[in-house]
Amino acid sequence: MTERGEATKKRLVDAAARVFAERGYGGATTKEIARAAGVAEGTIYRHFADKRELFAAVFKDRSAADLEAAVKLPSLAGTRTVRENVLFLVKAIEDIEREVVPLLVAAPVSVDAQPIPAQAVPSLAPLVAYLEAEQRIGRVRRDIDARAAAFALFAVPFAAVALGRLPWARTAVSWEDVRAAVEAALDGILPPR
Amino acid sequence: MTERGEATKKRLVDAAARVFAERGYGGATTKEIARAAGVAEGTIYRHFADKRELFAAVFKDRSAADLEAAVKLPSLAGTRTVRENVLFLVKAIEDIEREVVPLLVAAPVSVDAQPIPAQAVPSLAPLVAYLEAEQRIGRVRRDIDARAAAFALFAVPFAAVALGRLPWARTAVSWEDVRAAVEAALDGILPPR
Amino acid sequence: MTERGEATKKRLVDAAARVFAERGYGGATTKEIARAAGVAEGTIYRHFADKRELFAAVFKDRSAADLEAAVKLPSLAGTRTVRENVLFLVKAIEDIEREVVPLLVAAPVSVDAQPIPAQAVPSLAPLVAYLEAEQRIGRVRRDIDARAAAFALFAVPFAAVALGRLPWARTAVSWEDVRAAVEAALDGILPPR
Amino acid sequence: MTERGEATKKRLVDAAARVFAERGYGGATTKEIARAAGVAEGTIYRHFADKRELFAAVFKDRSAADLEAAVKLPSLAGTRTVRENVLFLVKAIEDIEREVVPLLVAAPVSVDAQPIPAQAVPSLAPLVAYLEAEQRIGRVRRDIDARAAAFALFAVPFAAVALGRLPWARTAVSWEDVRAAVEAALDGILPPR
DNA sequence: GATGAATGAGTATTCATTCAT
């Protein structure tokens, strides 16, 4: 593909990411996406077979950056305090999800909607790995299930972001709320003082 | 409204609840809803101004039952063990959300989508009230924020159900996972043994 | 279906027959068909699943009348002269084909185009039956193959109509030409004088 | 035009002939034609004003070869037997038409479709000339109209090929059928034995 | 109240054609 083509494709992905997040998958029209990208509607189809392939490309693109960030987390084990690290991780998860959850929520709910090899949906793995590493060096209680604890921590920012995205939910949750909730959960995870 | 009209309206709300939950707001067609309700398409518009009003009616109807259930929870304070109660509550929340979250996720994400008096989206209030009641009788640590703790507990089943609804998410979460995660969080909430 | 619905469907078939014959299958737009029928475009889809089903309906409708006519022909054996009868039959075939050939030519040439149970495309059968009946009573030479003779006779009006339909063909053929050609062919079919 | 340009043009005409015959005029896309010719889509428009001009070029090109073949036929008068010659001619006509009829059928049926100088559509002239030549030397009955007889003979292979091209027609016709039908017609054309 | 036929604006997608390189 020519350089110009590459550039157009990138513009399309960026524009589509905005429109999908804002309008949802069904609400996003190819017309609006094209307008947002500053190209003609037909141009979409030079770069993507159809709307779904464009969505998949957006999804992959956004998740890629997130994955990189998440992968680094386990290496923090043993540094600073667990509380600091977990809050840092949770903040990172929140940032990640703020980008990915709108797309998740936007995704078609319909039956015929499985084709994306969604390798990159927010995953517990890095958090589990981190907690296990801390368990080995005694900074996290060894008698709890790392996976369960990870899910408890993960759920907080996820719920916060998801609720924030859902226009009908009346429970607004701030980062302070998230922090406080995580701290509460942490009290059960850290070794007794 | 005649009795017959009343019955038709109820049939429509029930049918629409099924179809919305299954197909999402955008994916649910008035044709399918009408067929599911066993009425003609035009009949919908004798009872509801438009599709959105029908959705609002469904939402209100489903939340009503849930609210009743949730409201009873605070009165359990002091009975059985906190752990039992919280797990019971969390199970209840999960059941509630299993009905409401699909609708939340199904709801139009579009900008012009605020008109529903969404009074009834899953709320922390009963859980907060319960925890505060238990704090007063010393069965929950007094040095934590009841609201934060409630959110930490609430987030777990919410995240589980929401992830289960999102077709692209690869993280499947079972009730056992939910229970384990809640137990982990509880360890930080209950008084040290 | 209501009476009004039946009437609309009929109007659609009639209008579509005109438009298909004039523009070909690909050239006929649903918009023009709807306009020709005096209905909205969407109305087509209340009565037919898609454009192809509409085409199939047109084809069936037009062929139906033709079939009735063709079926009566064999019973003419033994009446009048063979020459008169054959010319009458050929004239009938020409009339039939004048309606059907434009549709045949209009039909999609594409690979995925087999679904019509085309029971009614111009068929040799009645002509063969007629010739065989005349052979039995000695008014047609017994030493020729009735099927071959029927095809020779059938080909003449068919070729005339088809050439007339093809806008690039420069060979204009009149009914007089058809009659003369059939008479020529007949000389080989009738018993020697 | 440069030599390279000439070559490209020829490749385009050859590729287009294949694609038009296979897909029909409407079904043939410039994209597929370009791919079949191994050139870029834009290249078509350096050599032809538009798709129709390309079609016209194809048509002219294919007919040219056919014309050459047909023109030689009258010179066969007096050689071999008439029956042999006519069957040979008819076979030639069938071969010719097998190339041209698909294009004829493929051609746009639409009203605005006359601009091609269609000089070369299958013509009766050589066959008429041949029959007249044979009439002069007494090998064909003098009391029949050569033009009518020619059309009767011409119609058979034409109908056979055209029916074979039309996807909805159920009447499959083999070369044996064509031969038998021509023999039947010939019996009326040759002098009584 | 209920029906279901009719509507028409809106959707994703195609494709002949143009144009900058």
Next chain:
DNA sequence: TATGAATGAATACTCATTCAT
């Protein structure tokens, strides 16, 4: 000359909504 990216009008089809019965 050739490329291939970009265009945008046109297409078949959908679906919430209206309306005559």
